[in-house]
Amino acid sequence: MKALRGPFTPVFYAKIASQPIPKTIAFLMVFFLIISAVLALNDAILINPRLKFIQQWSMDNLKKIPAVEVKGGALIRPQETFMLEIGNNLSVFAVEPDRQKEADILAKYRNAVMLTSSQFVLQQTGRDSPAEVKRRDFDKTRDWKISPNESGFSLEFENNRIFFTPETVRKWFKVVAIFLFPAFLIALFVIYCFTKPLQILFFSLIGLMANAILKTKASYKQVFNICSYALVPPTTLVAVLEVFRLVLPGSWFLFSAIYTLYIFLGLQAAKAPKDQEER
Numbered sequence: 001m002k003a004l005r006g007p008f009t010p011v012f013y014a015k016i017a018s019q020p021i022p023k024t025i026a027f028l029m030v031f032f033l034i035i036s037a038v039l040a041l042n043d044a045i046l047i048n049p050r051l052k053f054i055q056q057w058s059m060d061n062l063k064k065i066p067a068v069e070v071k072g073g074a075l076i077r078p079q080e081t082f083m084l085e086i087g088n089n090l091s092v093f094a095v096e097p098d099r100q101k102e103a104d105i106l107a108k109y110r111n112a113v114m115l116t117s118s119q120f121v122l123q124q125t126g127r128d129s130p131a132e133v134k135r136r137d138f139d140k141t142r143d144w145k146i147s148p149n150e151s152g153f154s155l156e157f158e159n160n161r162i163f164f165t166p167e168t169v170r171k172w173f174k175v176v177a178i179f180l181f182p183a184f185l186i187a188l189f190v191i192y193c194f195t196k197p198l199q200i201l202f203f204s205l206i207g208l209m210a211n212a213i214l215k216t217k218a219s220y221k222q223v224f225n226i227c228s229y230a231l232v233p234p235t236t237l238v239a240v241l242e243v244f245r246l247v248l249p250g251s252w253f254l255f256s257a258i259y260t261l262y263i264f265l266g267l268q269a270a271k272a273p274k275d276q277e278e279r
Contacts, residue, residue, distance in 0.1 A: 003027060004034070007232035013266030016229055017222040024228045031232060032192040035239050040184035042243045048177060055173040057086060059166040062152035068095065068115065069146075073139030075117050086111075106133065196231060199259075203227050207263050214264070216271040226270060230262035 006012035016024070064084055069076040075097055082095040083105070091111040096102055102116055110125040118138050125131040144157035152165040207223040210216075218226070234255045241248060248254060 004031065004232070007229040007262070010262075010265040010269045013226050013229060013269045017218065017225050017266075017270040019225060021221060021224065024225050028196070028228055028231075029193075031235075032196060033189055035235060036185055036188035036192055039239060039242060040181055040188055043184050044181040047180060051173055051177060051180075053087070055169060058164075058169045062164055062166065062169070063148070065146060065148060065153045066095065067146060067148055069144075070115075070138050070141070071143045071145075073118065073137065075115060075138065106131070196235070200224070200227050200231055203230070203259055203263060206260055207267065210260075210264050210267050214267050214271060216267045218267060218270055222270060223267070226266040227263055230259055230266050233262055234258040 006016070061084060066078050066082050068078065075095070078095055079097050081098070081101070084093045086092060090109060092105065092109045092113075094105050094112060094114040096105055096114060097117045099117060102114065102121070105114060106112055106121075106123050109123070110131070112121065112123040114121040114123075120136045120138065120141075122134045123131055124134075142157055144155065147154050147156065149163075152163065152168075155162045155164065204220075204224055204227045207227045208220070211218050211223055237258065238251065238255060241251070
């Protein structure tokens, strides 16, 4: 924990400036893993209630799904409009064979999963972004159909049949909930391992300029070590903002400013012992 608190204190950089680079890389890996775990746990906690809602909604509406058949690149059945609203009525699952009515459904709902006479349509609307509509023609997919039964329905394609019942839905969501945190953890850790080293290399250029300005006379190894540990404060700040879902304007500028500040402070701290030795 001392190693994680240290980068927030400028005098700490004088201690790590000359340490072996493998030790610095090992620290970064541990730091990336900790930050990834915190964010993964936070995301899993936030998504879990949504999963429970989707699970309950699915179980409550399984029997309402109509018979659907897509064959030869066209919707065979149903030939009448079907709509099943989701949650707060801002989302909908719809079957609309009439192409002239598609736009009305997309305009009414923020999110929509819709089957038209010849396409699968997915509309998603972000909190602060316009609606994004994706379409896929049925002639680019294999024939398939949905057959209702007493407890739910079955999805048939080629020689396969998948049954959707309250029991199977419960089991699937239980599996998803178990693997949610590990999946987020692995994904975030991989992202950090690819993006953060690039940031360190970029800001090392700023470190070299700061080294010249401050006349620190630090080697590239020392600049790299300082820039690596200086990554901790701005990255931690961004993680805290994400956990509390806070959005600050110009967050990248703030990240860069804090990063650059700690690089200067770290180099200045590393310079102090040298100045004392020269005296």
